[in-house]
Amino acid sequence: MTNITQQRKIVTEVPGPRSRELHARTTRAVSAGVGIGFAAYIERAGGGLLTDVDGNELIDLGAGIAVTTVGNAAPRVVQRVQQQVADFTHTCFMVNPYEEYVDVCEALNELTPGDHEKRSALFNSGAEAVENAVKVARSYTGRDAVIAFDHAYHGRTNLTMALTAKSQPYKQGFGPFAGEIYRAPMAYPYRWAGGPEACAEEAFSTFVAQVHTQVGEQNVAAVVLEPIQGEGGFIVPPPGFLGALAEWCTRNGIVFVADEVQTGFCRTGDWFACDHEDIVPDIITTAKGIAGGLPLSAVTGRAEIMDGVQSGGLGGTYGGNPIACAAALGAIETMREDDLVGRAREIGDILSLRLGELAERFPVVGEARGRGAMQAIELIAGGDDHSPNAALTKAVSAYAQTEGVVTLTCGTYGNVIRFLPPLDITDDLLHEGLDVVAAGLEKLA
The missing domain is CATH 3.90.1150.10 (Aspartate Aminotransferase, domain 1)
Known part of the structure; x- marks a missing residue:
């Protein structure tokens, strides 16, 4: 305490x-x-x-932007981190693997929405997770186009800046950005021209028509969406909008990516915001609250999608660092026990x-x-x-x-x-x- x-x-x-x-x-x-x-x-x-x-x-009232969900210096996190620092600080999982990485992936595969077989990969930041989710979706589908939304925020790397909607301060002066990124209107009930009651149906219809005419469904690898938009203004889409998107993606062979970097790990009153409407994304990205303040992120998805990437195509020197993994195990234990x-x-x-x-x-x-x-x-x-x-x-x-x-x-x-x-x-x-x-x-x- x-x-x-x-x-x-x-x-x-x-x-x-x-x-x-x-x-x-x-x-x-x-x-x-x-x-x-x-x-x-x-x-x-x-x-x-x-x-x-x-x-x-x-x-x-900020928790380090939704990071210290379990609290700062949470006892189970501290205990596990101290032990891990004493054991070893780094080997790189791709060189000499370790159990803590596997433990975190197993926990993610269990906790994230859906009872299908899953695989996970660990990274350092939310942006890195989103970027790798797009890589996985493109590899699996053989397609290039990615659809993001108005008011979206997905990170500060080149690809995730392209996905992010807001120019100032996140994109100003940093272009050119990654290509084949398209933007659709967000279902924003408070500011929807037709009123909040019409928002879900009209926003989805607009999305379908816009993708069909401007991109072509057959060219789309992934739709990337925050179930509740964070930096864009805590925009909660009306009931039914997420489900309609997910079903449309399934019909068209498109990977539905839920960016739960800010919404995940108990923040919204469910383990993940998608749980509220029983949405099962093909891929879910997580970070922030995952590790009690240490830098860790993850991409978790359907086994056939995640295993479709060539060996060595995913990874990074620090991804799934053992100390961050230990912190994540302490944070997840805290979420469950408390x-x-x-x-x-x-x-x-x-x-x-x-x-x-x-x-x-x-x-x-x-x-x-x-x-x-x-x-x-x-x-x-x-x-x-x-x-x-x-x-x-x-x-x-x-x-x-x-x-x-x-x-x-x-x-x-x-x-x-x-x-x-x-x-x-x-x-x-x-x-x-x-x-x-x-x-x-x-x-x-």
Whole structure:
């Protein structure tokens, strides 16, 4: 258990003098291309709190962008990592393999949706997982085209930048990008022109027609989609849209890839977001919450698809590093033993209630949405004017941060505040953090 008292505490202004000193060093040593949203430098963390170098105790509503799902320094993760470091740190699985890699792959094959035979391969980052999923799909189908969606975020490598929809800051100045990537409209109920009730049917019909006329189904290797879009704004597609896509892919011999990098591992109140509608993807990509904060990602898919790649076609020097694998085994054990699926649903109930109240109270909150411990509010000009309000979003998030609450923004238009608390946060801390956000809206809206 963490020895950090689970109470927000502000002892200096935030960021404090020591953090400001470190930030001055950062500007002299670190590329300006590495953006920092909240320059309170952390020295330890646990539960729902981050302790900065000035002694401030900050409520964590971001979990390192959905990474520390099991909490920071979770005991089972720490124990396994310490033992693995003492045993050995690296051999490269492709040179001298080790059991921990196999253990993680077996767990993924068991936990991911579907009871068919599966295979997995391990990598380092979410982007690397998505890129390898596309490689696998192209190898298996012999086709080139890949369909992604508006508002998508899939990573920062060249191929995943091509899949990502948002230009600034992720793509600006970094082209040319990988070819044979096509984009379709996302089923975004709040902003669908025909209204939320028509969104699922109309979005799917538009997708089918657009792919048929602009690409050709016979040329498509994969459709890549986040079951709940993350960086794009926590967009939850209407019921039926994912299922229709998956069925269409099956009919046309196309690999359906579910990017569950942010949604996976209990975050949405199921092991994976696809579980909510019993969607069984051909390939699922995972990262973030998989290993309690250590860098690890995976591609898991149908055995015949994953085994269709030539030997040596997948891999990497650090992919499935033994320390990261040990952390993943500790994280998965924690999720199972502590019923973090159930805990995510409890957190989801609190978030749904509190964020729904904000939507009723403040006309600038256009919509509260999400599932489980992955929820958000979209801020607008107000009332009937649904224009994105990025300035207010930035101001409310900054207010919360100076009051000791770590918040994250997102959205194609920069007008969404997202909530991704670690699943070991207490109810009291969660409510207190949301109180601060509400106070920010009250003051600034």
